[in-house]
Amino acid sequence: MGATTPLSAESLLRRLEWRVVRRLDGRLQGDYRTLFRGAGLDFTDLREYVPGDDLRHIEWNVTARLDEPYVREFVEDRELTAWLLLDHSASMGFGPVDRQKDLVLAEVATTLAHVLTRGGSRVGAIVMDTGVDLVIPPASGRNQVLRIAKTLLDRRESRSAPTPTPSDRRKATHRGVASSLRRGVRRVLGRGASAGVPAPSGTVTDLGVLLAAAYGIVKRRSLVLVVSDFITADGWEAPLARLAQRHEVVALQVVDPRESELPDAGGIYVEDAETGEQIFVDTSDAGFRARLAEVAGARQADLEARARKAGVDLYPVQTDDDLVRSLLRISELRRRRRR
Secondary structure (H helix, E strand, O other): OOOOOOOOHHHHHHHHHHHHHHHHHHHHOOOOHHHHOOOOOEEEEEEEOOOOOOHHHEOHHHHHHHOOOEEEEEEOOOOOEEEEEEEOOHHHHOOOOOOOHHHHHHHHHHHHHHHHHHOOOEEEEEEEOOOEEEEEEEEOOHHHHHHHHHHHHHHHHHOOOOOOOHHHHOOOOEEEEOHHHHHHHHHHHOHHHHOOOOOOOOOOOOHHHHHHHHHHHOOOOOEEEEEEOOOOOOOOHHHHHHHHHHOEEEEEEEEOHHHOOOOOOOEEEEEEOOOOOEEEEEOOOHHHHHHHHHHHHHHHHHHHHHHHHOOOOEEEEEOOOOHHHHHHHHHHHHHHHHO
C-alpha cells in the first residue's frame, strides 16, 4: 500500500465547515461570541455589586471610598481580537492512529479561528514545541484560518513516525505515550521500575514559556484560548494567572482516554514521547491498571485545582469525543458559570 496522502488545510477546513460549523450554526444561531466570551472587553461604567457578579470585576478603590462594593461594567467590542496559544509539543502526538491529539489540536484551532473570523474578529496564534516557535499576527478572513491550519498540519506531518514493522508493534503499543501516563506508571511501580532502561534524553515541555511569551506579545485586552494537553513542567500557574488578569482566558485540555487507562495487552513498554524514558509494565495485572487510573484521576483533579487557583477553568476535549458536543458542553458550562 502507498503512503497516505497528507491532509491539506483546505480539506480540513471544508470538512470542519460541513461536520462541525454547520451543526454549530443550528445550535448557536450564529452567536459564536458567547461560545467562549465572558464579560465584554471595554469598560463603560460602575454599578453596585449584586450576588453572582464576578469578583474579579470589583473596583476596589471605589469600594473602599464608598464603603459599598462596586463592580466594573463592560460592553462587547465588535472587533474582537483573539489569540490561540497552541501547544504542539511531542506529547501531542499521542492518541488513536486516525485522531491523535495533534490532529484534534488542528481541528479545534481551525474551527475556532473560522467561527471567530467569520464574525469579523481578528485571530492570531502562538505555537510552541519545546519553546515558542512561531507567532502568527492577528488577521481576519479565510486565508488567515488556512494559514493557521496549514501551520499545524505541516508540523504534524513533519514529525510523523514511520509505520512500525510487525516485530515492533508489541513493543510500540504505547510508544509515544504522554508524560502523565509514564509518571503515573512510575508512581505505581516505584522508582526502580525502569532499571536497565535508557535514561531520558529529551526535554519536558514547559507551558509557562508559552504563557509568559503571550503576556509580552498580546498587549491589548483580548480573548486568549490556550489549547494544550497540559503535560508540562511545574510553574505554569503563575504566568497563567498573570495572563488571566489582563485577558479573557479559556483553557482547553486535549486528552486521550488511554492516558489514564491502559488496555489489557500483556507486557508492553511505555515510552515518554518527550524525554524518551521507557518502562516495561504488565498490563494484564488488573490491580496495576486500577492503581494507575487512580493516580491519573488524582493528577487531573490537581491540574484543575491549579487552573482554578489561577482564575481559569479547564475544559477537556477528548480524542474520542465529537467536537461539536465538546464545544457545546464548554459553552453551556461557561454560561452556567456566568449566571
